[in-house]
Amino acid sequence: MEAKQYIGEGWKHAILIIGAIVVMLPFYMMVSMSLKSQQEIQSISGGLIGAQETQTFPVCVKTGYSEETCTMKPYQYNYWFAFEKAPIPRYLMNGVIVTLSIFIIQVLVALPCAYALAKLRFYGREFVFSMVLFCLLIPVHGIALPLYVMLAQAGLVDTYSALILPWTISVFGIFLMRQFFMTVPDELIDAARMDGMGEYAIVWKVMLPTAIPALLAFAIFSVVAHWNDYFWPRMVITGNRDLFTPPLGIREFRGGIDSDEFGPMMASIVTVTVPLIVAFIIAQKRFIEGITLTGMK
Amino acid sequence: MGTISLKNISKSFGSTQVLNNLNVDINDGEFLTLVGPSGCGKSTLLRIIAGLEQQTSGDVLIDNKNVNRVRASERDLAMVFQSYALYPHLTVRRNLETPLRLRDYNAFERLPLIGNFSPSKKEKTESINQLVNKTSETLKISELLDRKPGQLSGGQRQRVALGRAMVREPVAFLMDEPLSNLDAALRVHMRSELSELHNSLKTTFVYVTHDQAEALTMSSRMAVMIDGNLLQLDTPQEVYDNPSSLSVAQFVGSPKINIFKGTSDSSGTVSFLNVNLKRKSSESNTDLHIGIRPEHLEITNESNDNTFSGIVAYRENLGSDIFFHVNIEDGSNKIIVRGLPQFTHQISNGSSVNIKRVSDKALLFNQAGMRVQFTNA
Numbered sequence: 001m002e003a004k005q006y007i008g009e010g011w012k013h014a015i016l017i018i019g020a021i022v023v024m025l026p027f028y029m030m031v032s033m034s035l036k037s038q039q040e041i042q043s044i045s046g047g048l049i050g051a052q053e054t055q056t057f058p059v060c061v062k063t064g065y066s067e068e069t070c071t072m073k074p075y076q077y078n079y080w081f082a083f084e085k086a087p088i089p090r091y092l093m094n095g096v097i098v099t100l101s102i103f104i105i106q107v108l109v110a111l112p113c114a115y116a117l118a119k120l121r122f123y124g125r126e127f128v129f130s131m132v133l134f135c136l137l138i139p140v141h142g143i144a145l146p147l148y149v150m151l152a153q154a155g156l157v158d159t160y161s162a163l164i165l166p167w168t169i170s171v172f173g174i175f176l177m178r179q180f181f182m183t184v185p186d187e188l189i190d191a192a193r194m195d196g197m198g199e200y201a202i203v204w205k206v207m208l209p210t211a212i213p214a215l216l217a218f219a220i221f222s223v224v225a226h227w228n229d230y231f232w233p234r235m236v237i238t239g240n241r242d243l244f245t246p247p248l249g250i251r252e253f254r255g256g257i258d259s260d261e262f263g264p265m266m267a268s269i270v271t272v273t274v275p276l277i278v279a280f281i282i283a284q285k286r287f288i289e290g291i292t293l294t295g296m297k
Numbered sequence: 298m299g300t301i302s303l304k305n306i307s308k309s310f311g312s313t314q315v316l317n318n319l320n321v322d323i324n325d326g327e328f329l330t331l332v333g334p335s336g337c338g339k340s341t342l343l344r345i346i347a348g349l350e351q352q353t354s355g356d357v358l359i360d361n362k363n364v365n366r367v368r369a370s371e372r373d374l375a376m377v378f379q380s381y382a383l384y385p386h387l388t389v390r391r392n393l394e395t396p397l398r399l400r401d402y403n404a405f406e407r408l409p410l411i412g413n414f415s416p417s418k419k420e421k422t423e424s425i426n427q428l429v430n431k432t433s434e435t436l437k438i439s440e441l442l443d444r445k446p447g448q449l450s451g452g453q454r455q456r457v458a459l460g461r462a463m464v465r466e467p468v469a470f471l472m473d474e475p476l477s478n479l480d481a482a483l484r485v486h487m488r489s490e491l492s493e494l495h496n497s498l499k500t501t502f503v504y505v506t507h508d509q510a511e512a513l514t515m516s517s518r519m520a521v522m523i524d525g526n527l528l529q530l531d532t533p534q535e536v537y538d539n540p541s542s543l544s545v546a547q548f549v550g551s552p553k554i555n556i557f558k559g560t561s562d563s564s565g566t567v568s569f570l571n572v573n574l575k576r577k578s579s580e581s582n583t584d585l586h587i588g589i590r591p592e593h594l595e596i597t598n599e600s601n602d603n604t605f606s607g608i609v610a611y612r613e614n615l616g617s618d619i620f621f622h623v624n625i626e627d628g629s630n631k632i633i634v635r636g637l638p639q640f641t642h643q644i645s646n647g648s649s650v651n652i653k654r655v656s657d658k659a660l661l662f663n664q665a666g667m668r669v670q671f672t673n674a
Contacts, residue, residue, distance in 0.1 A: 190349050191382035195461075196370035196399035209386035 030273075034266035037074035041262050050074060057081070059261055078263035079271075082253075085264065088271055090242065091249035095272075098163045098233075098245055099226045103219060105168040110218075111211075114177035115203045119189055129178070135171040141231070148235055158243065162236035167226060173218050180214035181207060216283055227276055246272040298360050299325050299468040299501035301346060306355035308341055315341050317525045319355070323469075328495050328502045330516035332509055334548065338525040339505045340473055346503060347471050348372050359468065370399075375462035379474040381454045383446040389457050390429060390442040396465045397425045432464045452483050459494070469501035476511065488514050509549045513537065521545050543666035546588050552613075552620055554660075555594070555632040557587045565672060567661065570605045570625065572654070576671040578661055585669060586662040591620060593658035594634040596641055596650050604653045607632070609646055614638075623650065 028048075033041050036050035038057075052073045060070035060081060072080070082088060116122070117129050147166050148157075156162045184207065192202045208215070230247040237243045244252075250272060253265035301323040308316040315338045323329050331339040344350040346357060348369035357364050364372050375396075383392050398407065401421045406412045433439045436456045446454055455475065462470055476484045476491075492515050495502050506512055512519040513533045520530040529541045540546035546554050559569030565577035569587050578585065597604060607623040610631065619636045621644065634652055636644070644650060661669040 185380055185382065187378040187380050187382040188384070190344075190347075190369075191376065191378055191461075192384075193349060193369045194347060194374070194376045195396040201399075206384060209384075212386075 030266050030269055033262050034078050034270045035075040036263065037077075038261065038263055040074070074263060078267040081261075082264040082268040082271065086249050086252040086268065087241075088246075088249060088268055091244050091246045092272070092275065094243060095227055095246045095275075097160065099223045101160070101164045102167045102226050103222050105164070106170040106173050106218075106222060107215065109169050110173035110177050111208060112200070112203050113174045114181050115199075115207055117174070117178045118181035119184075119186070120199075132171050132174050132178075136175060144232070144235060151236060157236050158238055158240045160243065163233055163243070163245070166232070170218075170222065173222070176218050177211060177214060180211050184210055220280065220283055223279065224276065300358075300360055301469060301501065301503065302356075302358040302361070303342070303346070304356045304358065306342065306345060306352050306357070308338070308345065308350070308353050315525050316345075316352075319527050321520060321527065321530065323501060323503060326499045326501055328492070328504065328515060328517045330504045330506060330512040330519040331522060332506055332512040332519055332548075333522035335507050337522045339507075339522050342522070343376075343471050343473055343503060343505045347374055347376050373465075373468050374471055375465055375467040375469075376471040376473065377458050377462050377475045379477055381446070381458040381475075381478075383454060383457055383461070385446055388443055388445055389433075389438065389449070392446065392457060393429045393432060393442075393460050393464050394425055396461060397428060400465065401425060428464050432460045435463070436460050451479050452487070455479060455487065463498070467500070469503060472502065472504045474506055475504075477506070477508070484511075491515060510551060513549070521548060523548065539668075540588075540660065541668050543586055543588070543662040543668075546660060546662070550590060552591050552633045554588045554590050555630070557589070557630060557632075559585050559587045561585055567659075570627070572603060572605060574659055575656060576659075579670050579672050580661075580663060584664055586664075586666075588660040588662060589654055589658060591633040591635040593655040594632070595653045595655065596621065596634060596636050596644065597653040598651065599653060600651050604651045606649060606651045609644060609648050609650060612644070612646055619644075621650070623652065 032048050032050075035048070035052075036046050037053070037055065040046035040050040052075060054071060054073050056067055056071045057077050060077070061067055063085075070077075113132075117125060117132070151157055151162050151165070156165070188206060188210075189202055192206045197205065227245075228247060229245070230251075233243075233245045233248050237245075237248060250265070250268055253261065253268060301321075303319055303321045303323075306316055306319045307314070319342065321329075331342060333339050341350060345352045348357075348364065348367065352365075359372060359374075383389075384395065387395070401424070402412070402418065403415075406415045406418045406421070412418065429442075430439070433442060436459060438453065438456050438460060441449060441453055441457070446457065449457065455478075458475070476487050479487060488511060491502075491504075495515075504511075504516065516533055518531060519533050519536055521528045521536060523544050529536055529545050531539075536545065536549055540549060543556070547556070557569040559567055561567045561578040561581050561583055563582050565579065565581040567574040567576075567578045567585060567587065574587075600606070605625060607625045609621050610624050611622040613620040613622065617638070619638055619641055621634045621636055621641070623632050623634055624630075625632060632652075634650075661671070663669050
């Protein structure tokens with residue numbers, strides 16, 4: 001009986017492991033290529049990290065550096081050249097500014113909205129909520145052009161505002177938080193009112209702390225979407241390289257004399273992806289711990 | 298002071314009338330219970346007193362001041378909820394502090410960090426700490442102060458919820474079925490604790506429950522509500538002995554009162570089954586309901602014109618009492634009779650018994666369910 005159980009569990013794990021490998025493989029390729037030399041990448045040899053032979057890199061020399069500077073191990077070269085060629089820290093900082101601003105403003109808007117839709121009784125509430133649901137159906141790309149025209153009219157193209165403003169009202173966030181607030185017992189809100197809290201105090205001091213798990217789920221969704229967004233920054237950031245977000249930054253390695261320099265390109269992608277993975281791992285731990293509502297009943 | 302007056306309170310949700318023109322005067326220091334079956338509007342009435350719900354018409358007066366337009370937080374009432382409604386993310390200490398912080402600190406002092414620069418804050422914090430410590434000692438929850446509500450048992454949460462209501466020293470406590478989430482033994486225990494607390498605080502308690510036993514044991518007066526109407530407001534003993542209507546008689550008392558169908562003749566003599574009552578009804582020549590509580594019926598060996606007989610269908614042994622569910626011989630009634638264990642322990646299911654009533658205890662109700670008095674009583 002026990003042995004049989006182990007075999008059954010083994011099958012499940014085998015299938016899950018295969019799935020995990022399929023998902024992890026591109027990441028493996030990315031990390032591996034960011035460490036290897038150009039020849040090794042093109043000949044698909046050298047395993048994970050390649051031979052790491054010290055060599056002189058021709059593209060580097062062509063860019064104008066001395067031959068001495070351009071002689072180093074491939075992994076050093078890839079990461080050094082990636083940072084040398086593009087201001088990656090600046091891009092990362094832009095990414096942080098944009099995604100955090102978007103998320104914070106989204107929360108500032110979505111929480112009071114969700115609270116009103118879930119817990120307050122007012123005329124037309126159902127209509128407003130159906131409008132929220134309706135807005136969920138609108139594809140971003142459908143309204144991209146009007147949005148761009150409006151931003152251009154307002155003179156906001158090529159600014160942080162252009163990157164942030166269109167995303168500050170998240171109907172998905174309102175919907176998600178509203179569904180969560182529906183599960184918070186009315187008595188908790190009544191108790192807060194009896195204690196003397198106003199409605200805004202209830203949103204920030206009672207609803208927000210109980211909604212941390214839902215808020216984290218929304219944070220992952222929002223931050224990942226806007227950190228990785230290529231489409232919108234590409235539209236509204238037309239010239240100013242100082243405003244490039246990480247995905248726009250990666251594009252720097254495409255085209256031109258070094259169009260097939262995969263090493264530095266992969267190195268830059270690794271640098272751009274790592275903060276997100278780290279953030280996710282931290283959030284995931286909190287996610288599983290959660291704040292339970294067991295204090296309620 | 299803590300008097301609460303409700304004048305002509307009505308409440309409807311849409312076209313549904315929930316409360317029907319209620320008038321209640323609650324005295325200072327009284328333990329008033331609002332009792333009734335679920336859906337009778339008692340919780341709505343409590344929420345109207347609290348200010349969490351707006352009445353459709355009528356006035357709420359607290360200490361003779363009209364508070365119709367006063368917000369819940371400014372009525373100086375405290376409420377204990379059925380689900381306790383503790384803030385799950387705060388420790389017990391912070392839960393107790395919250396109402397005081399909101400009352401005592403001004404907006405600036407409530408700000409994080411920079412609020413600490415206010416010169417008066419330190420003093421206020423100290424008085425808050427003292428109040429919290431005093432309350433937690435009264436309720437014996439001092440050792441729980443650093444825990445979160447999720448780490449407490451049901452009874453402990455109940456105490457914390459009481460504490461959060463008490464710290465503010467409000468003019469009245471409103472309690473919405475606070476014991477119904479506890480297990481049976483703890484519930485009985487908390488009843489006596491609540492009564493003691495009421496005796497020591499001498500504050501007005503308004504207590505909502507659907508459990509008539511809680512109402513009978515704890516309250517100084519109880520208000521029986523059914524279908525949004527206030528049917529009777531009196532001391533528990535008076536409500537039990539002298540119910541104003543059939544619904545009240547049936548709601549109060551466990552097991553339920555036995556109801557027999559009977560008639561009164563032209564002289565007012567009431568008869569049911571084969572029994573005639575000695576006392577005369579004030580309504581003659583009519584069909585009546587005769588109510589007799591289980592403890593006013595006895596199992597007897599006699600058989601005369603004052604007894605009737607039946608078959609025991611079910612025997613409910615509570616240790617101190619045995620309740621016999623008896624099918625009356627003509628099949629018209631199923632009644633409950635209380636028996637003392639020392640006399641009746643040998644009676645089993647299916648045996649035939651004679652039942653005698655204790656005289657002067659029957660209650661009469663007319664067809665409309667209203668109480669009918671005896672002429673010579």
